Amino acid sequence: MMPGWMGTSSREKIPASAGDEELRMIPRWSMALAIVLFAGMQYVFHGVMPHYKHELLPLRLMMGYAWGSLVASYALLLGYVSRDVKRRGMSPGLWMLVCVVLPGGIGAVVYFMLRQPVLSRCPNCSTTITASYHYCPQCQFQMAPVCGECHRGVKITDVFCTRCGHDLAQDGAPARLRAYSD
Numbered sequence: 001m002m003p004g005w006m007g008t009s010s011r012e013k014i015p016a017s018a019g020d021e022e023l024r025m026i027p028r029w030s031m032a033l034a035i036v037l038f039a040g041m042q043y044v045f046h047g048v049m050p051h052y053k054h055e056l057l058p059l060r061l062m063m064g065y066a067w068g069s070l071v072a073s074y075a076l077l078l079g080y081v082s083r084d085v086k087r088r089g090m091s092p093g094l095w096m097l098v099c100v101v102l103p104g105g106i107g108a109v110v111y112f113m114l115r116q117p118v119l120s121r122c123p124n125c126s127t128t129i130t131a132s133y134h135y136c137p138q139c140q141f142q143m144a145p146v147c148g149e150c151h152r153g154v155k156i157t158d159v160f161c162t163r164c165g166h167d168l169a170q171d172g173a174p175a176r177l178r179a180y181s182d
């Protein structure tokens with residue numbers, strides 16, 4: 001009998017909230033940079049640019065706010081990318097450069113299109129593995145529910161394999177999952 005995802009060790013690893021997890025990906029320096037850049041844009045729009053007598057103040061406020069938000073979110077994005085590259089085993093220097101050099105967020109778009117899957121560790125032997133693996137390459141630990149017949153990925157609520165029609169109940173999935181089918 002292989003060790004598997006229904007074991008107790010893997011259940012604790014599920015994060016409480018995916019949103020919190022993603023927020024923690026933004027480092028302090030990029031939050032500070034975002035605030036500084038936002039304040040800087042307000043200064044540029046209200047302190048540096050010349051004031052005209054007949055201009056509209058609300059328009060100036062809005063422009064300052066819009067540009068401030070834009071540069072601030074770019075700083076947060078850079079911070080996110082700087083941490084995201086590491087958990088995907090990609091080159092941080094190269095991708096930070098791509099995001100900074102390509103203008104208007106094109107670098108970030110390229111990054112999100114080309115990024116590798118998140119790396120994680122096997123709960124059993126700590127081998128570095130990607131999220132797409134169904135089994136650990138080193139110790140055969142089962143990372144995700146798969147069909148016992150064709151070994152393709154299945155949803156844990158499935159009763160039969162969508163590829164080969166294998167009865168997944170025969171693979172010994174936990175009884176609580178069977179409850180969905182009744």
Ligand SMILES: [Zn+2]
Nearest residue numbers: 122125136139
């Ligand atoms: Zn392993």
Ligand SMILES: [Zn+2]
Nearest residue numbers: 147150161164
């Ligand atoms: Zn199958």
